Amino acid sequence: MVTELESRTPDELDLLANQRSILRVMRRSHRFLMAYVFSPVFAIYIPMIWVILLVAMMGLPPGGLSIAMIIIIIPVVIAPLIYKFTKEKFGTLRQAGAALKEIEDSLGEKDIATGLASYIFLIFDVLRPADGRDATPSENEVEKLRRHLANLTKTVIVEVISQGVLYAFLIIGFLIPELVSAIQGGRPLLVPLSALTIILVILAARWFTFFYWRLLVRRWLRFYQGFIAWGQELERKLSNPTNNHDGRPPS
Amino acid sequence: MIPPTIHLREWTASSRRTKYERWVELLEACVWGPRTQSWLMRHSGLKTQMIKEDLQFLLGAGLLVQVDEPEAGVYVFKTTEKGREALAQFYRLVTQFFREKHDSKHAVLFLIMS
Numbered sequence: 001m002v003t004e005l006e007s008r009t010p011d012e013l014d015l016l017a018n019q020r021s022i023l024r025v026m027r028r029s030h031r032f033l034m035a036y037v038f039s040p041v042f043a044i045y046i047p048m049i050w051v052i053l054l055v056a057m058m059g060l061p062p063g064g065l066s067i068a069m070i071i072i073i074i075p076v077v078i079a080p081l082i083y084k085f086t087k088e089k090f091g092t093l094r095q096a097g098a099a100l101k102e103i104e105d106s107l108g109e110k111d112i113a114t115g116l117a118s119y120i121f122l123i124f125d126v127l128r129p130a131d132g133r134d135a136t137p138s139e140n141e142v143e144k145l146r147r148h149l150a151n152l153t154k155t156v157i158v159e160v161i162s163q164g165v166l167y168a169f170l171i172i173g174f175l176i177p178e179l180v181s182a183i184q185g186g187r188p189l190l191v192p193l194s195a196l197t198i199i200l201v202i203l204a205a206r207w208f209t210f211f212y213w214r215l216l217v218r219r220w221l222r223f224y225q226g227f228i229a230w231g232q233e234l235e236r237k238l239s240n241p242t243n244n245h246d247g248r249p250p251s
Numbered sequence: 252m253i254p255p256t257i258h259l260r261e262w263t264a265s266s267r268r269t270k271y272e273r274w275v276e277l278l279e280a281c282v283w284g285p286r287t288q289s290w291l292m293r294h295s296g297l298k299t300q301m302i303k304e305d306l307q308f309l310l311g312a313g314l315l316v317q318v319d320e321p322e323a324g325v326y327v328f329k330t331t332e333k334g335r336e337a338l339a340q341f342y343r344l345v346t347q348f349f350r351e352k353h354d355s356k357h358a359v360l361f362l363i364m365s
Contacts, residue, residue, distance in 0.1 A: 011335050015282065018342035025346065114283060117275040117338075120345060121268065226344050231271030234337060238312035 019116055023104065026119065029216060030093075030100055033126060035209075037090050089126045096122040127220050149217055156210050160203075167199050175199075273297065273305050278314060278330050278338045285318055285327035309334070 099119050106114065179192045268276070276295060280286055292302050306328065309315040314334035318327045330338065 011332060011339065015335060015339050015342065018339055018346060021346045022342055114279055117272075117279045117341070121272050121276070223345060226347075227271065227341070228269075230340065230344055231269075231274070234271075234274075234312075238308075238314070 020107075022116060022120075023100075023107070026100065026123075030097060030123070032212065032216065033123070034093055034097065037086050037093060037126075092122060092126050096126070124220060124224060127217050146221060149214070149221065153214065160207060160210070164203065167203055171196065171199065270305065270308075273301070274309060274314075275338065275341050277302075277305055277309060277328075278334045281315060281328050282330040282335060282338060285329045287325050287327050291328070 096119055099115055099122070103115055103119065175192050175196055179189065179196075181187075182189050182192060273295070277291060280291060280294065288302065288306065291297070291306075292299065295302065297305070306315065310317055310328075312333075313331055314337055315328045316331050318329055
């Protein structure tokens, strides 16, 4: 009995091999993007609130508590603003995730997958700026994304520095005095040391997440640049009646 | 038999797609089985004029072929071998960029230095 896969022509098998290869890399990047989109809201601000609450619960003087309250209020105010901007991207990613699952399911039932290109462009919508989506493909689109990436890098650097200042304030203002008083009073050091570790881990995680995201966007940027070149070459070749119509991208 | 497929582009405004993006999506939609124009319109959310222009280009370029079924009263489109090659080139373009390893090395170096 001839299986579905065996009945495929060589170019169809080539397509299938490419699809499987793309699916593997897409699954990895999708998981990361899902985590990244909400990381500023949940992974950064909520643990920060808990760390500060923990310090406050350890018993601070009234002046220190009011400063702690200010630090708590800042992320509480910022988080909904970030949520508003990330909500749309998250919605797109959720739909893309459902599409990805459907593609994988279709591969399980049959040996083919459709909708992969749609998924790829949908992910690109998440990465590129909202005003960068227009119906005219050009190098400007790539330039827009490059500019967006540069601006976002500056924003995130400012954000990380600001957070670093907040963390430093927290460490110098609360944790070190608590540590000193714990040593002097002969109390256990576990709680302040754990809090210190959490703070450092969160800050390092933020840097790592941002840097990995930046790499991913740069890859998408190069991909899209290549894609536009591919489309333009395809259009040029196929619009020219003397060409061989092989559909290949520029070498 | 037409295989099951996800609804391409039904969740975003198709007018925001570039023509190259639309071409790839149309080629992929018709690669495993013939599709009618109304099916493509319904699933892509493209406007009639836009899809007609895209189909016209893809047909003229030999990337799609129109298969007429007058007895059924429908006209279906199927991706040609040339179209499959163009689609494969697109897929290769995607994998080529995602398989780059040197960026990861730079990332690790940056993290160590910072």
